[in-house]
Amino acid sequence: MIVTAPIRVLCVDDHRLVREGLALILAREGDIEVVGAAATGEEALELFCRTRPDVTLMDLQLGTTSGVDAIRAIRREDPGARVIVVTMYHGDEDIYRAMQAGAATYVVKDTLADDLLRVVREVYSGLRPVSDDVRETLRQRALQPTLTSREIEVLGLIAQGLRNREVGVTLRISEETVRVHVKNVFHKLDVTDRTEAVRVAVRRGIIHLS
Amino acid sequence: MIVTAPIRVLCVDDHRLVREGLALILAREGDIEVVGAAATGEEALELFCRTRPDVTLMDLQLGTTSGVDAIRAIRREDPGARVIVVTMYHGDEDIYRAMQAGAATYVVKDTLADDLLRVVREVYSGLRPVSDDVRETLRQRALQPTLTSREIEVLGLIAQGLRNREVGVTLRISEETVRVHVKNVFHKLDVTDRTEAVRVAVRRGIIHLS
DNA sequence: CGAACAATACCGCAAAAGGGTTAGCCGTGG
DNA sequence: CCACGGCTAACCCTTTTGCGGTATTGTTCG
Numbered sequence: 001m002i003v004t005a006p007i008r009v010l011c012v013d014d015h016r017l018v019r020e021g022l023a024l025i026l027a028r029e030g031d032i033e034v035v036g037a038a039a040t041g042e043e044a045l046e047l048f049c050r051t052r053p054d055v056t057l058m059d060l061q062l063g064t065t066s067g068v069d070a071i072r073a074i075r076r077e078d079p080g081a082r083v084i085v086v087t088m089y090h091g092d093e094d095i096y097r098a099m100q101a102g103a104a105t106y107v108v109k110d111t112l113a114d115d116l117l118r119v120v121r122e123v124y125s126g127l128r129p130v131s132d133d134v135r136e137t138l139r140q141r142a143l144q145p146t147l148t149s150r151e152i153e154v155l156g157l158i159a160q161g162l163r164n165r166e167v168g169v170t171l172r173i174s175e176e177t178v179r180v181h182v183k184n185v186f187h188k189l190d191v192t193d194r195t196e197a198v199r200v201a202v203r204r205g206i207i208h209l210s
Numbered sequence: 211m212i213v214t215a216p217i218r219v220l221c222v223d224d225h226r227l228v229r230e231g232l233a234l235i236l237a238r239e240g241d242i243e244v245v246g247a248a249a250t251g252e253e254a255l256e257l258f259c260r261t262r263p264d265v266t267l268m269d270l271q272l273g274t275t276s277g278v279d280a281i282r283a284i285r286r287e288d289p290g291a292r293v294i295v296v297t298m299y300h301g302d303e304d305i306y307r308a309m310q311a312g313a314a315t316y317v318v319k320d321t322l323a324d325d326l327l328r329v330v331r332e333v334y335s336g337l338r339p340v341s342d343d344v345r346e347t348l349r350q351r352a353l354q355p356t357l358t359s360r361e362i363e364v365l366g367l368i369a370q371g372l373r374n375r376e377v378g379v380t381l382r383i384s385e386e387t388v389r390v391h392v393k394n395v396f397h398k399l400d401v402t403d404r405t406e407a408v409r410v411a412v413r414r415g416i417i418h419l420s
Numbered sequence: 421c422g423a424a425c426a427a428t429a430c431c432g433c434a435a436a437a438g439g440g441t442t443a444g445c446c447g448t449g450g
Numbered sequence: 451c452c453a454c455g456g457c458t459a460a461c462c463c464t465t466t467t468g469c470g471g472t473a474t475t476g477t478t479c480g
Contacts (some may be wrong), residue, residue: 015298015319017326021231028234039320088225109225110249116227148426161406163466176429183469184426192468193436195405196371202419209412209419358456373436386459393439394456402438403466 006033007124010053012044012070013037013086014063018109022057022086025113032120039063041070048074048081054124058103060087060094061208068101075102082123086116091205092141095134106134145188147206154181156207159198216243217334220263222254222280223247223296224273228319232267232296235323242330249273251280258284258291264334268313270297270304271418278311285312292333296326301415302351305344316344355398357416364391366417369408 009026013019023034035051038044041062060067074081085098085106095106104123122129157167168175191197201207219236223229233244245261248254250272270277284291295308295316305316314333332339367377378385401407411417
């Protein structure tokens, strides 16, 4: 009896229960083998190098570190690496950054197990099965103004409760310049005050609070 | 051969993959049977009434509805209901409200599958196995000032980006009164501006953004 | 090269927020 | 009954924000 080699999968999620649950969903299948599970970006990279999986399932929220960084690290190590993002985030910026970092596709955690399995097999066979939702979200994002890295930096500090002056000190620029950045952020996000800006930015995945 | 009746478990989580993963972890055990899975508070209550499980696993983030409300609804239906909270939240206020609502215990999603199984069995046998972490968090909370319901209401509107005046209009009170509430919230949360207040409140689980 | 854009910086004005204080009303509980 | 805490409201003063300009520098891109 001839058995084809199984699809070797690496699971990355910072919650043990989710990790183990995902592993069980995958391991139930005859053609899939879970070769590792990681909780952080560093662990993920290390396990990736050691096990060289065919497909990596990656959460974006990895405690303190970012899943996007982990994707970049893995794809720098192996430009052909196939990474499927599995996350609860659905902000357009989350999706955009993940795809930009080289993810093969993007799946939210509210997906049927069978659909996930299908995606794993499709990605393994070289496809990039992007769902209509994801495509539509990316299309929407393309229509909206893009924040510059400096603006995101300022916004992140604003979100931490810093005043314009304090942001200026932190970034070693004048308070006046900070005010300009803040104004531009407001216009781009279509809001009129900082609290609302933070709210919108978090919802869109431009910044994250924790 | 005598087989004791299995522990009948209901899983409530708004993410299909997590729900199915949890169900697999549980169903692997010989003495546990998963009798249902729900995604929302309403579904949970309905399935609870129909299946009368021994133990309910409940996430706190149920899309729009709150897991705490679901716990209350279930315990109003059956005051002896045993509900285990399984969530990623770890803010002191989340834990407090869940326990207050009648949860048997509180487990974060970064738990070993075996530990979850142990907790399920302990809760089934009538124990309330509260972890040291949870106990400590509740102790910490007891030391901190409590926000009144009005203050939480104001804070929630602030978090949505409303100005003091707009909050006043919404709650039908004067802007001056809103300012008083905001000031009191600042003192209690030990912050000096609204953006930071929102940040701290979200981290502590006093309010949630989505 | 010229256009566009990002980042820097400044000015002025009106609005809003932050901070302290006082005070009346009401319900709960010692 | 009286004290206490919560909700309400107002006043004053200072600081910060939000919003409109203008302008210089450097870089990138067609």
